[in-house]
Structures are given as C-alpha cells and as structure tokens.
Amino acid sequence: MLSLPTRTASRALRRPRTAAITSSAPRPLSSTACLSALADLEAMSGLKPWKGTQTAGGDTTHYLGGEWTAGDSTHFIPVNDPSSQRVLTRVPEATPAVLKAAVDRAEAAFDEWKDSSVLKRQAVMLKFQSLIRENHDELARSIVLEQGKTFADAKGDVLRGLQVVEAMCGVPSLLLGDKLEVSKDMDTTTRRLPLGVVAAVCPFNFPAMIPLWAMAMATVRARFVV
Numbered sequence: 573m574l575s576l577p578t579r580t581a582s583r584a585l586r587r588p589r590t591a592a593i594t595s596s597a598p599r600p601l602s603s604t605a606c607l608s609a610l611a612d613l614e615a616m617s618g619l620k621p622w623k624g625t626q627t628a629g630g631d632t633t634h635y636l637g638g639e640w641t642a643g644d645s646t647h648f649i650p651v652n653d654p655s656s657q658r659v660l661t662r663v664p665e666a667t668p669a670v671l672k673a674a675v676d677r678a679e680a681a682f683d684e685w686k687d688s689s690v691l692k693r694q695a696v697m698l699k700f701q702s703l704i705r706e707n708h709d710e711l712a713r714s715i716v717l718e719q720g721k722t723f724a725d726a727k728g729d730v731l732r733g734l735q736v737v738e739a740m741c742g743v744p745s746l747l748l749g750d751k752l753e754v755s756k757d758m759d760t761t762t763r764r765l766p767l768g769v770v771a772a773v774c775p776f777n778f779p780a781m782i783p784l785w786a787m788a789m790a791t792v793r794a795r796f797v798v
Contacts (some may be wrong), residue, residue: 578644580750583731588617592726601766609715614690621715623640624640624681625661626660626708627660627661627717627725628660628739629658629659629660629661629662630661630662631643631648631661631662631663631664632662632663632664633664634664634666634670636673636674637680637681639676642664642669643666643669643670643739644665644669644670645664645665645667645670647664647665648662648663648664648665649662649663649664649665650662650663651663651718653717653718653720654720660717660718662678671798672752673798675769677767677798678769678796678797678798681796682766682768682794682795683770685766685794685796686766686794688794690743690744690747691744692742692794693743693791693792693794694741694743696781696791697737697740697741697743697788697791697792698775700737700739700743700788700791701734701737701738701770703735704734704737704784705732705734705782707728708730708734711726711730711780712726712727712729712730714724715729715730715779717782718779719776719777719779727782729778729779729780729781730781730784732780733780733781733783733784733788735746735787736785736788737791739783739788740788740789740791740792742794746792747764747792747793749761749762749763749764750762757774764793766790766793766794766798767770767795767796768795769795769797769798770790770795770796770797770798771797771798772786772790772797772798774786779796
C-alpha cells in the first residue's frame with residue numbers, strides 16, 4: 573500500500589472534481605477555426621449559384637453539347653474549401669464513354685461552326701468579354717472559395733484570361749493570311765483554316781486564366797475544345 577503526503581493526497585482527491593467541471597464547460601473555438609469560418613462565410617457571401625456545380629457538397633456535372641449531364645462516372649474527386657476543409661463539391665472523373673460523347677458532339681458542331689463568318693465569331697467574343705467583365709468579382713470569389721487564393725490574386729487570374737479574350741475580339745485582323753513573292757514567277761500564299769476538335773489540359777493553379785486562353789483562341793479559329 574502506497575502512502576502519500578497529506579498535501580499530495582489532497583491534490584489527488586481534488587483533481588477529478590476539477591476535471592469534471594472543466595469537461596462540462598464548452599470548448600472555445602481556436603483562432604484558426606474562427607478565421608476559417610469567417611473566410612468561408614466571406615467567400616460564400618454574394619456568390620450566386622452556378623449551373624452544373626455545387627458549393628454545398630453536391631456533385632458537379634459534365635457540360636456536353638450545351639447541356640449539363642451527370643454521365644456514368646462512379647469515381648469522384650472532392651473539392652475542399654482550403655480554409656475549412658469542407659467539401660464544396662465532387663467532380664466526376666470522366667469515363668471513356670463521356671469523353672467520346674464530348675468529342676462526337678464537338679465534331680458535329682465543328683461542321684457548322686467552321687463555315688461561320690469571321691464577324692460572327694467576333695460577335696461571340698464581344699459577348700463573352702462582356703459576360704466576364706459583368707461577373708468578374710463573382711468568378712474571383714469562386715476561385716477564393718475553391719483554391720484559397722486572396723481575392724486580389726483571384727481577380728488577377730480572371731483578368732489575365734480576360735485580356736486574351738479581349739485580344740481575340742480583333743479576330744478579323746488576326747486571321748488575315750500572308751502572301752510572299754518568293755521568286756519572279758512564284759508566290760507563296762498562307763491561309764489560316766480551322767483544324768477541328770482540340771484538347772486543353774489546364775493546370776489547377778490558374779482555373780480561369782488558362783481555360784479562357786484555350787476557349788477564346790479556339791473559338792475565333794473555329795475549333796472546338798474538349
């Protein structure tokens with residue numbers, strides 16, 4: 573049998589009572605948790621619901637031929653809010669069938685779009701530019717929410733993509749051909765013709781800039797992007 577000094581024994585007897593009182597009190601949120609919650613609320617404030625995607629944990633859908641479709645994917649990639657690790661949405665991993673459907677619809681649309689006039693393509697870019705400007709802040713907020721970038725950095729991401737869209741509004745001069753007299757009786761003529769369906773592999777760290785580059789340049793050149 574172990575005997576304790578009187579002072580030590582009294583501390584040991586009082587300790588459970590103190591622990592019980594402490595455990596019954598609510599634990600305050602840490603400063604990190606508070607900041608994460610505030611950042612989450614700030615990013616969500618004013619963010620309109622976007623078609624085809626979610627911010628409350630639901631699944632994002634594929635966009636094929638102008639329509640939103642769930643496809644047949646069984647594997648999903650979760651997108652987390654970096655400030656709180658809350659799952660915003662799950663992005664489906666495209667199956668070979670979904671990818672083939674995307675290419676088939678792009679090829680079908682290409683047959684008509686390749687014969688469109690340069691002015692018609694320019695009109696699409698002018699409208700695209702207007703929509704990006706109108707939703708600049710909202711696009712930036714979605715980047716803040718999904719990637720944890722600062723709002724200023726996210727706006728810069730969108731701006732750098734917008735600048736390429738603006739440049740593509742000058743498509744009538746961009747698609748001019750060249751003619752070079754290479755010899756006294758020989759000329760070389762260059763014409764810019766649409767190639768067809770192309771693929772864009774975009775990095776995650778510039779979610780607006782790189783896709784906007786690809787979509788804008790492909791559209792004015794009558795190509796389709798998958």
